Amino acid sequence: MSTIARERGRHLLREMLRIRRLEERSAELYGQGKIRGFLHLYVGEEAVAVGAMQALGPEDVVVATYREHGQALARGMDPGAVMAEMYGKVTGCSKGRGGSMHLFSHALRFYGGSGIVAGGLPLAVGLALAAKMLGERRVTACFFGDGATDEGEFHESLNLAALWALPVLFLCENNRYAMGTALHRHAANPDLRQLPAAYGVVAEKVDGMDVLAVERAVRHAAEEVREQGTPRFLELETYRFRAHSMFDAELYRDEAEVRAEQARDPITLFSERLRAQGLLDDDALAAIEREVEEELARAVAFAEQSPWEPVEELATDVVTREVGR
Amino acid sequence: MSTTTYREAARAAMRRALEDDPRVFLMGEDVGRYGGAFAVSRGLLEVFGPERIRDTPLSESAFVGAGIGAALGGMRPIVEVMTVNFSLLAMDQIVNNAATLRHMSGGQLSVPVLIRMATGAGKQIAAQHSHSWENWYASVPGLKVLAAGSVQDAHDMVLAGLADPDPVVLFETMALYNLEGELDTSVDPEGVWRAAVRRAGRDVSLISYGSSMPKTLEAAERLAAEGVDAEVLDLRCLRPLDDAAIVATVERTHRAVIVDEGWRTGSLAGEVSARIMEGAFYALDAPVERVCTAEVPIPYAKHLEDAALPSVDGIVAAARRALAREP
Numbered sequence: 001m002s003t004i005a006r007e008r009g010r011h012l013l014r015e016m017l018r019i020r021r022l023e024e025r026s027a028e029l030y031g032q033g034k035i036r037g038f039l040h041l042y043v044g045e046e047a048v049a050v051g052a053m054q055a056l057g058p059e060d061v062v063v064a065t066y067r068e069h070g071q072a073l074a075r076g077m078d079p080g081a082v083m084a085e086m087y088g089k090v091t092g093c094s095k096g097r098g099g100s101m102h103l104f105s106h107a108l109r110f111y112g113g114s115g116i117v118a119g120g121l122p123l124a125v126g127l128a129l130a131a132k133m134l135g136e137r138r139v140t141a142c143f144f145g146d147g148a149t150d151e152g153e154f155h156e157s158l159n160l161a162a163l164w165a166l167p168v169l170f171l172c173e174n175n176r177y178a179m180g181t182a183l184h185r186h187a188a189n190p191d192l193r194q195l196p197a198a199y200g201v202v203a204e205k206v207d208g209m210d211v212l213a214v215e216r217a218v219r220h221a222a223e224e225v226r227e228q229g230t231p232r233f234l235e236l237e238t239y240r241f242r243a244h245s246m247f248d249a250e251l252y253r254d255e256a257e258v259r260a261e262q263a264r265d266p267i268t269l270f271s272e273r274l275r276a277q278g279l280l281d282d283d284a285l286a287a288i289e290r291e292v293e294e295e296l297a298r299a300v301a302f303a304e305q306s307p308w309e310p311v312e313e314l315a316t317d318v319v320t321r322e323v324g325r
Numbered sequence: 326m327s328t329t330t331y332r333e334a335a336r337a338a339m340r341r342a343l344e345d346d347p348r349v350f351l352m353g354e355d356v357g358r359y360g361g362a363f364a365v366s367r368g369l370l371e372v373f374g375p376e377r378i379r380d381t382p383l384s385e386s387a388f389v390g391a392g393i394g395a396a397l398g399g400m401r402p403i404v405e406v407m408t409v410n411f412s413l414l415a416m417d418q419i420v421n422n423a424a425t426l427r428h429m430s431g432g433q434l435s436v437p438v439l440i441r442m443a444t445g446a447g448k449q450i451a452a453q454h455s456h457s458w459e460n461w462y463a464s465v466p467g468l469k470v471l472a473a474g475s476v477q478d479a480h481d482m483v484l485a486g487l488a489d490p491d492p493v494v495l496f497e498t499m500a501l502y503n504l505e506g507e508l509d510t511s512v513d514p515e516g517v518w519r520a521a522v523r524r525a526g527r528d529v530s531l532i533s534y535g536s537s538m539p540k541t542l543e544a545a546e547r548l549a550a551e552g553v554d555a556e557v558l559d560l561r562c563l564r565p566l567d568d569a570a571i572v573a574t575v576e577r578t579h580r581a582v583i584v585d586e587g588w589r590t591g592s593l594a595g596e597v598s599a600r601i602m603e604g605a606f607y608a609l610d611a612p613v614e615r616v617c618t619a620e621v622p623i624p625y626a627k628h629l630e631d632a633a634l635p636s637v638d639g640i641v642a643a644a645r646r647a648l649a650r651e652p
Contacts, residue, residue: 061398095431104430111397112430116421122387123422126394126402133350133376134399153417156387163382317432318466320490323518324565 006279010288012054012211013274016046016267017292019070022079023242025296026069026086026100030246034303035086037099038115042070044241047266048173049074051214052141052236055222061109061131061140063124065173066101068113071143075110077103079295080302089306096309109138117178118144118151121170125157128166132229139225141169141218147178149192155199161231162199169225170196170233171218173208175240180252196233208236209266239264326509331479332502335365335441337510338483339403343373346401349487352379352388353405353441362407363443363502389415389440393423393492396438401487406442408499410456423492424467439486440494444472445536445586446634447500452622455630457536457586460593462494463563470564471517472496474538476506478517478561485514496563498536518562520570526556529644530574532597533584534560537616537635541584544640555644563593571597572604579610580647584635589617611650614643 023041030039042049049070056062056075064071072082077093085092086100094104094113102113111127114120124142131138148154149172161168178186189195193203202224206217214236221232239261243250250258274280329337342349350373351366357380360367370378381388385406392404406412412419419440426434446455463470469491473479479497486493523538524545533541538559545555558574560566575581581601585594594615601613619633 093431094429094433097431098429102429104426104433106430106433111394111434112426114422116417119390119417119421122390122418123394123397125387126391126396127398128394129391130395130398130400133395153386153390156382156384157390159382160384160387160391164379318428319469320427320435323469323489324562324567 009274009279015050019046040067041242045238047211048208048236051211052218054215055219059138063120063142072103079299083299083303087303090309091306118148118153121157128168143171146174158199165230167225168231172235203233205235208238209264331504334476334480338480348401350377351403385414390418392438404440409442409444435490436492443499444496445498446623451625455623469493472535481514485517520567524557526554528554529580530556530578532558536586537584544637575605576608582614582643584616610652611647
């Protein structure tokens with residue numbers, strides 16, 4: 001195995017671990033009352049965000065959901081800005097006004113962070129329309145869950161993107177639950193790939209627990225979107241290991257099911273794969289864990305030490321320009 | 326200065342904006358080949374082509390959301406929602422995305438989208454097609470809301486809305502598209518963000534906007550024939566409301582009648598009344614009167630619809646009531 005493959009593999013592992021450890025720490029900080037509101041953790045789904053972001057360039061656009069810490073980190077958002085946002089501090093990526101569900105970075109073309117299921121899909125279609133009309137060859141990658149496929153906005157958006165041949169990459173993170181309602185209980189047709197097919201959008205199913213498979217599929221699909229300017233759809237099969245949010249007693253699924261799914265833990269699977277290929281040993285893993293822990297500690301310290309936005313600024317930026325004054 | 330219609334004034338403004346700025350485009354249901362449900366966009370497809378005059382599917386949420394997304398992506402979209410009634414299907418996008426994105430992103434994002442929609446009753450199209458939801462949109466921080474009550478404003482509000490960096494909801498009145506009036510295309514459209522005194526008077530203030538403006542002006546003329554000198558204030562911008570102009574007119578006349586085609590409960594008329602109480606309580610010589618739509622789903626039959634809506638007679642009667650009260 002070449003050095004490039006070794007570094008590449010460790011990079012992917014590190015990226016997934018950055019998300020996993022941030023999520024675990026966030027849950028602890030929630031317990032301590034440092035983070036409030038809704039907190040939706042991405043534990044178990046890391047391979048999706050990490051794999052997908054490898055395949056997107058800085059010119060591309062990302063629209064995500066309320067479970068988007070993973071996408072934000074993988075996109076390159078500073079973990080301090082993410083943590084400070086969850087703390088509600090002014091140094092947060094959205095000045096503490098959005099919280100966990102509303103991470104934004106205009107510079108990274110990261111457009112949230114939407115709290116309404118499927119609400120980001122029409123935005124993504126519009127961002128892609130703008131790119132097309134301006135002659136910019138960017139891909140708009142739009143993440144959403146299996147629950148979103150039940151929403152009218154999902155169908156409206158697929159139809160519009162297909163009808164107008166817009167460069168949208170629809171990335172369906174199928175974690176098998178719409179909040180607490182299992183896929184077969186919320187979707188008349190649980191084979192989600194058939195939905196985009198109805199609109200003539202090419203769709204593919206991908207093992208969302210395999211970071212390399214995700215990267216490969218997203219790279220291929222993004223290239224097609226970029227070359228042909230038309231939408232593509234990927235269903236990324238994954239699983240949420242933790243509760244939907246911090247207000248979820250998980251009455252709707254068995255512990256045995258969760259345990260069984262944890263055998264597919266994307267981080268464990270990928271670490272074992274690297275080890276089997278001689279690309280990772282205990283020392284290397286410990287070094288990565290240490291790096292991740294140090295970065296996270298800095299992020300938490302940054303959030304802790306950051307100031308709150310002065311209350312006097314409450315009403316700033318409601319609008320861009322005041323009128324009628 | 327020329328005489329034209331409300332419809333043609335709106336079209337002329339869109340045409341000018343499309344000519345002046347390549348980022349401007351129009352999308353909505355039947356805006357292209359059909360020429361617009363109310364013929365506002367007729368002829369634009371032939372001039373600007375299907376890339377810039379886009380017929381959309383009947384997917385209000387998707388195409389309004391796409392307008393918001395396109396605005397984020399650097400365009401200056403005009404989204405035509407056929408009527409306010411159908412805008413309810415896009416309420417999520419307008420309220421949860423367009424209105425929130427700037428503040429919720431800590432000031433990073435701007436959403437320069439103009440959302441035009443026809444509003445109001447009076448065309449015998451029954452309950453589901455006759456709504457006036459200006460009050461709902463006007464209650465949402467992050468939006469700016471304009472209501473065109475004159476031919477000049479039908480033109481200027483399109484240009485002002487497009488020039489603004491924020492999401493603007495522009496209400497055009499369905500029943501006024503054939504209204505004729507003077508249009509001066511050299512007026513600075515920025516004036517639309519302030520209320521305008523349409524008729525100066527000393528005895529009573531008739532405060533209205535959009536759909537009810539012609540009726541309110543007619544009522545003022547009727548009152549004049551009776552020797553009552555009514556002032557007519559056209560609010561024009563419903564968010565933010567021009568508090569100073571509202572207070573100023575009440576301070577001049579000491580009596581106010583608010584005319585609003587919305588239902589009284591939770592109405593803009595209620596909001597304006599509250600602001601008068603807050604800002605001009607001691608200037609009032611009589612309780613504020615409100616002329617609103619009867620609290621029924623708007624019926625189809627002409628005589629019933631007429632009875633439900635604000636009328637010239639009703640406005641005149643309300644003004645007389647206000648004038649009859651002793652301070």
